[in-house]
Amino acid sequence: xxxxxxxxxxxxxxxxxxxxxxxxxxxxxxxxxxxxxxxxxxxxxxxxxxxxxxxxxxxxxxxxxxxxxxxxxxxxxxxxxxxxxxxxxxxxxxxxxxxxxxxxxxxxxxxxxxxxxxxxxxxxxxxx
Amino acid sequence: xxxxxxxxxxxxxxxxxxxxxxxxxxxxxxxxxxxxxxxxxxxxxxxxxxxxxxxxxxxxxxxxxxxxxxxxxxxxxxxxxxxxxxxxxxxxxxxxxxxxxxxxxxxxxxxxxxxxxxxxxxxxxxxxxxxxxxxxxxxxxxxxxxxxxxxxxxxxxxxxxxxxxxxxxxxxxxxxxxxxxxxxxxxxxxxxxxxxxxxxxxxxxxxxxxxxxxxxxxxxxxxxxxxxxxxxxxxxxxxxxxxxxxxxxxxxxxxxxxxxxxxxxxxxxxxxxxxxxxxxxxxx
Numbered sequence: 001x002x003x004x005x006x007x008x009x010x011x012x013x014x015x016x017x018x019x020x021x022x023x024x025x026x027x028x029x030x031x032x033x034x035x036x037x038x039x040x041x042x043x044x045x046x047x048x049x050x051x052x053x054x055x056x057x058x059x060x061x062x063x064x065x066x067x068x069x070x071x072x073x074x075x076x077x078x079x080x081x082x083x084x085x086x087x088x089x090x091x092x093x094x095x096x097x098x099x100x101x102x103x104x105x106x107x108x109x110x111x112x113x114x115x116x117x118x119x120x121x122x123x124x125x126x127x128x
Numbered sequence: 129x130x131x132x133x134x135x136x137x138x139x140x141x142x143x144x145x146x147x148x149x150x151x152x153x154x155x156x157x158x159x160x161x162x163x164x165x166x167x168x169x170x171x172x173x174x175x176x177x178x179x180x181x182x183x184x185x186x187x188x189x190x191x192x193x194x195x196x197x198x199x200x201x202x203x204x205x206x207x208x209x210x211x212x213x214x215x216x217x218x219x220x221x222x223x224x225x226x227x228x229x230x231x232x233x234x235x236x237x238x239x240x241x242x243x244x245x246x247x248x249x250x251x252x253x254x255x256x257x258x259x260x261x262x263x264x265x266x267x268x269x270x271x272x273x274x275x276x277x278x279x280x281x282x283x284x285x286x287x288x289x290x291x292x293x294x295x296x297x298x299x300x301x302x303x304x305x306x307x308x309x310x311x312x313x314x315x316x317x318x319x320x321x322x323x324x325x326x327x328x329x330x331x332x333x334x335x336x337x338x339x340x341x342x343x344x345x346x347x348x349x350x351x352x353x354x355x356x357x358x359x360x361x362x363x364x365x366x367x368x369x370x371x372x373x374x375x376x377x378x379x380x381x382x383x384x385x386x387x388x389x390x391x392x393x394x395x396x397x398x399x400x401x402x403x404x405x406x407x408x409x410x411x412x
Contacts, residue, residue: 052350062353065346072343074236074283077359079381081284098381100360 031084031117038119041112050103054123064103070120077101087120088113161229164324164338173230174340177255181246184253188245193277202278203294205271209263210235215330216294218287218376220385226327228259233330234344236383239279247276287383313365314392319400322393331384335404345384351401358382365402369394 039056042048048059052066073082079098080086089096091113094103108116151157165173207216213232215221225232238247251272254262263272282290291297320337323329329339333347354363360379361367372394375384389397 050355062350063355064359065354066349068347069343072241072341073346074234074240074344075383078345078383079288079379080286083284086286098360098379100379100381102356102359 031087031114031121033111033114033116033118035115035119035122037112038115038117041108041116042119045106045108045112047116053120067120068123070123077103084114084117084121087117091116161227162321162325165229167338170338177258181242181250181255185243185245185249188248190244190248190276191273193244193273193280195277198274198277199281201271202274202276203282205267205275206235206278207294209267210275213259214238215385217282217285217290218383218385219290219296220387221327223388226387227325228327229324230258231324231327231330231339232259233340233342235279236283237331237340237342237344239281240283244276244280247279248272251275286381288381314395314397314399316396316399316403319393319396319398322389322397323400326387326389326393326397328387328397334401336400348401349404351404358384365398368398368401372397 042053042056042059047053047067048056048061050061050063051059052061052068053059054068070082070087076082076087076090077094077098080090088110092108092110093105094101095105164170211219212222213225213228214235215232217236220226221232242250250260251267252262252264252269254260254264267275285293323334323337324339328334328348329337329342331342331344333339333342333349335349351363351368357363357367357371358375358379361371369391371378372387373389373391374386375382376386
């Protein structure tokens with residue numbers, strides 16, 4: 001029943017696979033965004049009131065999980081694969097992705113979310 | 129002078145050989161899979177393994193891995209031969225593999241972080257002293273490449289997408305083991321061993337428990353202070369235990385599998401996680 005229903009997933013897969021053939025991948029997903037602008041957006045949306053985020057002053061909260069070393073995470077919030085598009089989707093509309101989640105919709109724009117994702121992917125330092 | 133140095137070196141060499149022999153024969157070294165490696169030993173073993181794979185995979189040429197046929201064939205082979213040990217998104221490995229040391233890492237992390245050639249080499253030749261079988265005599269090279277194609281694609285799927293492609297119902301919840309509700313607060317030290325024996329370290333980085341540098345799930349640090357468990361339940365001991373035992377019952381979308389953790393072991397694990405202070409040290 002299932003394979004037939006899933007052509008779209010396959011299309012996504014090929015996009016995903018085709019970029020992956022050359023040499024070891026360094027677990028650093030490419031995202032088009034500006035990390036500096038991302039840091040500013042993180043500060044202005046107050047993500048640090050709920051998360052520990054390396055490099056953001058005062059972002060040392062524990063309502064949500066720590067966001068350090070995010071490039072190496074396999075899943076976003078345990079439910080989406082950690083691809084740039086899915087991370088952006090989560091940051092913009094967590095409640096749409098997982099209606100049960102405690103992370104609020106904050107009205108982040110597409111561009112801001114890309115910048116934030118770029119920031120999270122570049123901050124790989126530190127264990128957490 | 130020179131003879132002095134030579135004889136000193138000779139004596140030192142003999143002493144260290146004797147020391148090594150005494151160490152080996154006395155049985156001091158603990159081979160129990162229930163006892164974790166010390167961090168330096170673990171680091172040494174892992175580094176040797178990584179380097180060995182990297183060097184040997186260098187000259188392997190990767191064929192074209194795209195196309196639905198490869199993925200489908202790889203998924204079928206993977207589910208037949210590999211999922212018992214390595215699990216799949218939202219799907220736990222078999223019970224036996226959870227007690228292995230080293231614990232088989234989830235394929236989603238290997239597929240993200242190893243090159244196709246490295247995965248190919250590892251699957252073909254296996255890894256000595258780890259429990260990873262060599263598949264050279266059981267699978268053709270083409271079949272192994274199919275598995276590689278699956279492995280590098282599967283990290284890009286959500287658990288829900290994977291269930292759909294694989295045609296599986298979600299993991300049925302484990303039957304609850306009747307054990308007489310133990311309301312005691314749990315034994316942190318037993319919890320630390322349980323984190324090893326249920327293979328939790330295959331996916332989570334956990335202070336005080338030596339394991340792979342795993343980033344499949346979030347790091348389990350500062351659990352005492354968290355407001356939510358997995359972002360969906362208010363943080364309390366009972367909710368943490370509930371999540372550990374029945375994650376997919378709480379959140380059907382989660383990639384964390386049902387691992388059949390008993391009430392007692394979940395209580396012990398909660399006791400251990402809550403015993404860690406901000407810096408990840410145990411509070412006593």
